[in-house]
Amino acid sequence: MNRELRESFHREYMTFFENAERTRRWSLFNDVDWNALDTARPDDTLATNAETFCGVEMFLPDYLNTHLELFGRDYAQAWFAANWGYEESKHSLVLREYLRRSGQRTEEQLHDYADTVLAQRWERPYASPREMLIYGMIQELTTFVVYRSQRTLAIDTGHEVLADIYRLIGRDEMAHTKFYQHMVALHLDDDRAGTLADLAHVLRTFRMPAEQLLPNADARAELMRSTGINAQVYLRDIVAPTLSALHLTRHDLPGPRQSPPDRMR
Numbered sequence: 001m002n003r004e005l006r007e008s009f010h011r012e013y014m015t016f017f018e019n020a021e022r023t024r025r026w027s028l029f030n031d032v033d034w035n036a037l038d039t040a041r042p043d044d045t046l047a048t049n050a051e052t053f054c055g056v057e058m059f060l061p062d063y064l065n066t067h068l069e070l071f072g073r074d075y076a077q078a079w080f081a082a083n084w085g086y087e088e089s090k091h092s093l094v095l096r097e098y099l100r101r102s103g104q105r106t107e108e109q110l111h112d113y114a115d116t117v118l119a120q121r122w123e124r125p126y127a128s129p130r131e132m133l134i135y136g137m138i139q140e141l142t143t144f145v146v147y148r149s150q151r152t153l154a155i156d157t158g159h160e161v162l163a164d165i166y167r168l169i170g171r172d173e174m175a176h177t178k179f180y181q182h183m184v185a186l187h188l189d190d191d192r193a194g195t196l197a198d199l200a201h202v203l204r205t206f207r208m209p210a211e212q213l214l215p216n217a218d219a220r221a222e223l224m225r226s227t228g229i230n231a232q233v234y235l236r237d238i239v240a241p242t243l244s245a246l247h248l249t250r251h252d253l254p255g256p257r258q259s260p261p262d263r264m265r
């Protein structure tokens with residue numbers, strides 16, 4: 001990677017980090033109103049969803065390993081991984097605390113769940129660093145959309161504490177999305193044709209990580225049901241805003257690659 005691009009990445013990271021430090025830090029212990037938690041009102045759907053997303057966030061070690069393996073020698077991207085990992089670590093933890101403090105899961109159940117989830121391994125779905133950066137951009141926005149819908153569900157059913165948790169997590173996911181969008185924009189400036197080809201490929205083949213990860217088919221079906229993300233929502237809430245943020249339209253994207261036919265598997 002050329003030095004100019006590395007320097008641009010660094011400026012982008014400094015902006016991201018400054019915003020995070022100044023406006024976005026939150027504490028699991030101080031910023032969630034645990035005293036307002038109503039333990040007398042369990043909700044099976046909300047609890048199962050929180051557990052599922054807690055599980056997706058629990059693959060953090062694999063996400064981080066991959067990120068550092070691909071980008072660890074690039075100063076800005078390595079430091080991003082360190083900061084990003086800290087922020088992501090709170091996401092599974094706050095959902096876990098919610099399940100425990102609301103009395104919907106015991107400590108033992110949560111340890112069993114962690115054992116089951118971490119027995120699996122997340123493998124990166126794309127080979128090249130640039131494809132993985134694009135994948136990260138789409139993944140963060142998908143996660144944001146998922147948490148936004150969970151927040152609405154929590155508000156509609158009167159679970160304010162959980163709604164507030166999803167607000168805090170969702171705000172982080174949106175900040176991550178924006179960082180990745182800026183990084184991909186820099187790649188577009190550097191190699192437009194190559195980056196557009198990668199973008200088209202990832203947008204066409206993107207899968208939620210949990211689709212490959214979660215231990216059984218029932219869990220996957222539950223996840224897809226609970227996210228509310230279908231093909232139409234994917235195009236409207238994920239593909240369209242991504243292209244717009246990059247000042248692109250779908251006409252800028254090249255057609256499908258000829259071979260290999262499906263690099264996801």
Ligand SMILES: [Fe+2]
Pocket residue numbers: 057088091143169173
């Ligand atoms: Fe997260």
Ligand SMILES: [Fe+2]
Pocket residue numbers: 088140143172173176
């Ligand atoms: Fe994130």
